[in-house]
Amino acid sequence: MLTGSLVALITPMNRSGSVDWPALEQLVEYHIQAGTDALVVAGTTGESVTLSEDELFTLFDRTLEYCNGRIPVIAGCGSNNTAHAKELAKQISKLGVTAGLSVTPYYNKPTQEGLYQHYAAIGEYSGLPQILYNVPGRTGCDLKPETVARLAGNFGICGVKEATGNLSRVAQLRELCGRNFALYSGDDATACEFMLKGGNGVISVTANIAANEMSRLCTYALAGNQCAALEIDERLRPLHQELFIESNPIPVKWAAARMGLINYADLRLPLTLLSSTAQAIVEAALVRAELI
Template sequence: MNFGQVVTAMVTPFDNKQNVDLNKTTTLIEHLIHKGSDAIVVSGTTGESPTLTKEEKLTLFEHCVKVVNGRVPVIAGTGSNNTSESIALTKEAEKLGVDAIMLVTPYYNKPSQRMLYEHFKVIAQETSLPVMPYNVPGRTAVNMQAETTIALSKIDNIVAVKEASGNLEQITKIIAETDAGFKVYSGDDSLTLPIVAVGGDGIVSVSSHIIGEEMQEMVTAYKNGNIVEAARIHQEILPVIQGMFSAPSPSPVKAALQLIGVDVGSVRQPILPLTEEELAYVSSLVKQTS
């Protein structure tokens, strides 16, 4: 399974009553594919997965598979801090035709490295789909160490990792000590170029909703040996990336999408819409990209 180099962690569009809006989802998918997304993650953190019901997630998976129609891989966010529930959701997602699954490290219950390994192993054994674990200690209170990821990479259908530890030493070790076919993606937009520079494959991105083409150009430039050009693009887009995380995600990126004419609605509590001051800041950045 080739996920490409810019994967978008898609927001979940809502209507004005906070229900999942499938028509807006269709429009968003077309926007993302047009703007350079090589794959999309549905119902990840950026998709406000903690506030989505199981039924809403399954509806989104089914709808996205239908709309995408094989043009890019659809990666379903089926992970949680409950192993048996993750297995059940993964099995249902597989029946709906998704191309792969993303599994976040279990949050709140703070498992050991041995427990992390067994969690991912048992879920992977229950599906034939490619699996991408997602290490994000800033949100889960647990860091999956390089040795654990390396061990998991030896399981046939664990084919990639989304690494949002921000630890370049850890990420470099994973890249160095896994087989060439195992893909390592940055989980931090601002570290896309540094991680590609140490041998990573690309980014699972929030900012690509707005600057997907620029991120594609940056990664392609680096891989083609145009290092100065890649650095220039990185420097140019970094303020936009920072703006997308200037308030709890996905509030800034949803606001930015509205500003460029892609209506995805608002956010669900506990996340709140941007304040007027925050919106003015995001607006100033979006204007620079147009």
């Protein structure tokens, strides 16, 4: 089971719109040196929906090459088309990634039975270990704990990224799914408490720019050192909030560029650059977190 700080990695881009491969290699080194526990590539924060399939697989290949076995890689492989998700996961299973991260089908609004059958079909067909990803604020559907429990441990499904911010679900999921099923927070603002309540880690946006701090926070929280974990969390709290002042990953890419971690803050449409008003707010949060 992977535990600790798993970064929802940004995809650096050049001003021409192409992926900035040297910047990606630099990011990989930054996270390895900072103690990040795994890279989650091509998730929401990685702008997966604007990457072509060729770019997606090149992104996985290059990331694995740069990592060279030094850190686990989890590949975003979700789709709201079950047949497409099955084929994508099957192809990814051949690359050598540790697991896939599979978001709930967005826009379709499936029932709980539909969600169960969607994930069962992906797991059975692909053979790729799957982390479920529940983020109803972006997808329009909520994967209920009871449905997660039906899937847990079956079809290669090994964990869930729970991004509702509802901390009551930690105990509920643990009771329903058992100790060997990984519970990851997908909400930086509540991740510390999520782990203190029994979660196994966080798939973090904040870790893109505060990798060492998030690594130490997770280490303390998972060891039950509440005071030390909360001290770091309090310093990062403005970041947890302001990195969502505009749609993710707009603010975090601007912050990463401001810190020199990537060359440009560029994104692909329909996302646009961080507004000047928001830039001042994110910069203040970086100062409060002692990152600049």
